[in-house]
Amino acid sequence: MSNISKLLNQVIVGNVFDEPRILEKYATDRSILKMPPEMVVLPENTDDVRRIVRFTEQLKKRGLKTSLTVRGSGLDKTGADLTDKILISMERMNRIQEIDSRSKLVRVQAGITLEKLNAALSLHGLVLPIDANPKDTIGSLICNFAIDGFAGKYHGISHYVDCLEAVMADGNVLQTKNYNRRGLQRKIEDPDDPESGIYTRINDLINDSEATIEMIKDKPTIDASGYQMVTQVERDDSRVFELTPLFYASQGTLGVITEVILRLETMPSTVTRFAAGFETATAAIKYIEELTPLNPLSIELYDAHIFEQAANNGKELGLFAKRYNKGYIAIVSFDDNRFVVRKKLRECLDLVPDSAAAILETKENSKDFARIRTAMRSYLNDDIRGERLHLADDFFIPQNRLLDFIKALPELEKETKKELPLYGDYLTSNYSLRPDLNLETAAGRGNALKFLKRFAEFLEEYDGVLTGGSPEGRIKALVVNSEEDPEIHEFYQKIKTAFDPDGLFSPDVKLSSDVKKFVKYLRSEVLEGITDQK
Numbered sequence: 001m002s003n004i005s006k007l008l009n010q011v012i013v014g015n016v017f018d019e020p021r022i023l024e025k026y027a028t029d030r031s032i033l034k035m036p037p038e039m040v041v042l043p044e045n046t047d048d049v050r051r052i053v054r055f056t057e058q059l060k061k062r063g064l065k066t067s068l069t070v071r072g073s074g075l076d077k078t079g080a081d082l083t084d085k086i087l088i089s090m091e092r093m094n095r096i097q098e099i100d101s102r103s104k105l106v107r108v109q110a111g112i113t114l115e116k117l118n119a120a121l122s123l124h125g126l127v128l129p130i131d132a133n134p135k136d137t138i139g140s141l142i143c144n145f146a147i148d149g150f151a152g153k154y155h156g157i158s159h160y161v162d163c164l165e166a167v168m169a170d171g172n173v174l175q176t177k178n179y180n181r182r183g184l185q186r187k188i189e190d191p192d193d194p195e196s197g198i199y200t201r202i203n204d205l206i207n208d209s210e211a212t213i214e215m216i217k218d219k220p221t222i223d224a225s226g227y228q229m230v231t232q233v234e235r236d237d238s239r240v241f242e243l244t245p246l247f248y249a250s251q252g253t254l255g256v257i258t259e260v261i262l263r264l265e266t267m268p269s270t271v272t273r274f275a276a277g278f279e280t281a282t283a284a285i286k287y288i289e290e291l292t293p294l295n296p297l298s299i300e301l302y303d304a305h306i307f308e309q310a311a312n313n314g315k316e317l318g319l320f321a322k323r324y325n326k327g328y329i330a331i332v333s334f335d336d337n338r339f340v341v342r343k344k345l346r347e348c349l350d351l352v353p354d355s356a357a358a359i360l361e362t363k364e365n366s367k368d369f370a371r372i373r374t375a376m377r378s379y380l381n382d383d384i385r386g387e388r389l390h391l392a393d394d395f396f397i398p399q400n401r402l403l404d405f406i407k408a409l410p411e412l413e414k415e416t417k418k419e420l421p422l423y424g425d426y427l428t429s430n431y432s433l434r435p436d437l438n439l440e441t442a443a444g445r446g447n448a449l450k451f452l453k454r455f456a457e458f459l460e461e462y463d464g465v466l467t468g469g470s471p472e473g474r475i476k477a478l479v480v481n482s483e484e485d486p487e488i489h490e491f492y493q494k495i496k497t498a499f500d501p502d503g504l505f506s507p508d509v510k511l512s513s514d515v516k517k518f519v520k521y522l523r524s525e526v527l528e529g530i531t532d533q534k
Ligand SMILES: Cc1cc2nc3c(=O)[nH]c(=O)nc-3n(C[C@H](O)[C@H](O)[C@H](O)COP(=O)(O)OP(=O)(O)OC[C@H]3O[C@@H](n4cnc5c(N)ncnc54)[C@H](O)[C@@H]3O)c2cc1C
Pocket: 029, 030, 069, 070, 071, 072, 073, 074, 075, 076, 077, 080, 081, 090, 110, 111, 131, 132, 133, 135, 136, 137, 138, 139, 140, 141, 143, 144, 145, 146, 147, 148, 149, 250, 251, 252, 253, 255, 256, 257, 258, 470, 531, 532, 533, 534
């Protein structure tokens, strides 16, 4: 162990590792990069995180070029949880601190996974209604602000964060809270308050940048790049000022989230599903447009090629095998109570055109519905000629341009010589497609960035946003940074500096992503294990 690692290990309760064998385990995520850290630190509590931050800041002051990157479960698709410097893994900060079932609140450490949290909450009849990868950590759901499968109905993670605790670059702890104007003024003027500095800097920045904030507000859609949620810091004609929104989509660049208080929902009734297969995208979209007023939990849309591919690879599709082998498939889910669901399902059936093969989920056929998920997983992980890369995941296409986009996709498939079947959720307009590129070959590696750039141009023609459903990280940043308005980009830089003046936290993620580093760390081997668990 190096002397630096030993020194850090002395001051924290958690552990420090720097053996290559261990570092290798933290060198990949779900992106196309591979970047082994110099050191991995596993803090146990907020105090440990403060010590790690202060220690690293000291190293920086002594001229060492170093930085800190935070990692949850390492499922990021944009390389934002990788570093060649010091990595803080939140895996041991995974405790539930308290549950208040009467107020439907829970306080957790930020490294807890969605799976572990919801398992514990279910005993209290409560749930955090986020449909994401079960291994996602709460800290990263905030920092990635990814659009989850239930966000169409439940509005996503931001709807459930009451407040959060984060360790800032100066080693102080910030506990976010709503302030009215008077409260904010008091905070700013209190010389003994360690949070005073950050509130002053952000308040000044917001006051000086009204025009830029209006430009961000004028953007036609939600976009997770930069620090777009700055528009939510000051709300309701200045009556509320809170810093929590800045952490959404911040990807660990503003501070380390250590604890979160979450609001919860009562467990809904079981989810009931309904599937319909359409020969054309036009018919599918026309139908699902009519369903939207029924307030479903989700309306998943799949290109049938996905299931055809899975069936070719031997997956058994049961009831779905013959009926859903071409066109588009919609799977509509409801989580209302039994009587309401029954009424809604009747409406779904009334609306369904004769040509669509409709299947209602029942006890008897629910295994077949489960097969859809298995087939999807098989498609995403089938690894035929390489790997289906997470390059064009989580983009936004407005509902009114979806059909044009789908109709034009075959042109892109022809041009790129890739099959690009689309899947996503109509309610959130969050879609993905997975080009299979073989990173083991120089041509495959060369094509990765080329594909992303071409895809971004294509998307723009249909008013799409590459970072609509999750932020830019290290990879999408290479495309979106150059397209951002320079005034907005500069404003985001100022936000980063207000939180992190010396560039301690992931300095090359988001705003300052670096193409040289991308090329250096582009991985040349296929990821081991299953890449998709959801
Ligand atoms: C196959 C697959 C399917 C997915 N499906 C969905 C989906 O349906 N819905 C959805 O919402 N997302 C989905 N995602 C996206 C993914 O789940 C999110 O990116 C998630 O946030 C990753 O969680 P993680 O704990 O692995 O975070 P990591 O990958 O470890 O980290 C993600 C980012 O958060 C930062 N971070 C993590 N913890 C903290 C912290 N405590 N403080 C500060 N910064 C922190 C990291 O620095 C990094 O920038 C999917 C990903 C994969 C691979």
